Amino acid sequence: MSPGKKLSGTDLVHADDEVALGLQVAPAISVSTTFRNPDLWAPGKSGPETFDPRDPERHVYSRYTQETSTRAERVLSRINDGYALTYSCGLAAAYAAFVHLKPKRIAITKGYPGVHTSIEVYNRARDVPAPVIDIDDPFRAGDVVWLETPLNPTGEARDIQYYADKIHAVGGRLIVDSTFAPPPLQYPFKWGADIVHHSGTKYFGGHSDMLCGVLVVKTKEEWTDLWSTRTFLGSVSGSLEAWLLLRSLRTLHLRVPRQSASAAVLATWLSGAAGAHDGIPADVVERVHHSSLQGRDARGWEPSAQLEGGWNPTFAIVLTHVELAARLPHDTRLFVPATSLGGVESLIEHRVSVDPAEHPRLVRLSVGVEDVDDLRDDLRQALQAAARGEVRARVAPKL
């Protein structure tokens, strides 16, 4: 499969045609919570219909289904090669996955800290909590693995097939949090995932303006189970958010490959910076973490086949001093100092400011869709300014 080929722009723009109601070209914002009830006993009607939530002939109440989320789920199902369901945010989707699988134990190591807290919350509601184990511990029947890859915040990848084989050998299930590598970068079902999770807040939304979570499963039966649980957990996507999601999905194939290519350029460029290099001052960048740079692991695995559509657009650098890491995000002019990732604007963050367990000198970069030469110039001048320790007047970027 050649890079970028798998993600079809035609699918992104038209996969929901069959569930679109009305004559609008651009999907209408639909905020109604409730929908007119047809007179099923009118002449010509044979009686109550059966309600198929994946293919609703009509909507009833927006906690069940609603126009724009149904359409967005159609597009997400097509591009993820499965049956996709949307949630109010990534953590709501994670929680729903645990409720669905009822793990005896949950194997998780590192990654997005919120998922660890979500597991704690899940366990608070249970008489017998599901112990948390490491993904490299031995597995038993009933275990569920939560494998985040590429991993927050380093952007380094893990071998999905290895963990799939290991958990399937005991009859357990594998959830892959593929938030850092949406289509066309990575397709976790190809490597043995049972459920694919995304924080749609990141690349699917892509514009830093809505929260969304996505679970993708392999069968309609499993999708229907998830849908029914979601209806009563109440963790549906808001109507306006679903509309923003659908709007954003139309350009996923334009945004993500661009972000991916720029990130690879910047990671390679920064990794040459152990000594002074292309204007990067010496002794500022200690290390660059990115899937493109990680090489082979102890088992001989390397991530290029798994990241078939390109490297993930979010990665991390470790600076030589904590002061440099703290100030770099405030010395950039295009990279915005902010948490989160996946949007069109490049973001930069001293990670320990939101995750106290993180390496104190680590800075995470989420590469947006700006011109890569401008992003490189911005990082160069910021690294120079941080190294000089200057206080820069806050001015709007001059392009």
Ligand SMILES: *Cc1c(COP(=O)(O)O)cnc(C)c1O
């Ligand atoms: C953001 C994120 C989440 C949580 O998603 P929300 O939409 O913020 O609830 C989970 N996993 C990863 C890898 C993330 O980046």
